[in-house]
Amino acid sequence: ADIISTPDHTVVEKEGYLLKAKIADGGKKLRKNWSTSWIVLTSRKMEFYKESKQPALANLKPGYKPECVDLCGAHIEWTPEKSSRKNVFQITTMSGNEFLLQSDIDFLILDWFHAIKNAIDRLPKE
Ligand code: I3S
Numbered sequence: 001a002d003i004i005s006t007p008d009h010t011v012v013e014k015e016g017y018l019l020k021a022k023i024a025d026g027g028k029k030l031r032k033n034w035s036t037s038w039i040v041l042t043s044r045k046m047e048f049y050k051e052s053k054q055p056a057l058a059n060l061k062p063g064y065k066p067e068c069v070d071l072c073g074a075h076i077e078w079t080p081e082k083s084s085r086k087n088v089f090q091i092t093t094m095s096g097n098e099f100l101l102q103s104d105i106d107f108l109i110l111d112w113f114h115a116i117k118n119a120i121d122r123l124p125k126e
Pocket of ligand 1: 031
């Protein structure tokens with residue numbers, strides 16, 4: 001496969017759609033609200049883009065910034081107790097942001113879990 005490079009020359013390790021719910025911001029609990037997100041994983045961060053029938057166009061609107069998650073010092077764990085949905089894991093960032101990610105497709109969510117875990121394990125812890 002071609003190596004895809006972002007404008008800041010970081011290599012995209014994985015991208016695709018998952019269901020996402022942000023459940024805490026800076027340690028403050030948020031109301032859970034699942035939505036489909038286009039997710040881009042690079043070596044040290046994840047970007048969450050809004051889903052749209054024309055994702056490229058919606059996300060290229062002037063001033064639109066994807067939500068960016070710094071994986072340095074982050075934690076990842078399966079959290080079956082946090083949802084009635086199957087295949088849910090949580091990413092917790094150093095800054096106290098918490099995200100649930102989910103897919104009904106077993107191999108797909110496993111691939112994502114391991115890709116994110118590998119990225120976290122390769123990074124310095126702080
Ligand atoms: O953990 P909760 O509060 O049971 O999560 C459910 C709610 O967030 C619900 O929204 P309302 O707060 O508007 O009722 C969502 O629609 C559900 O999807 C959440 O539960 P699941 O089990 O799907 O994560």
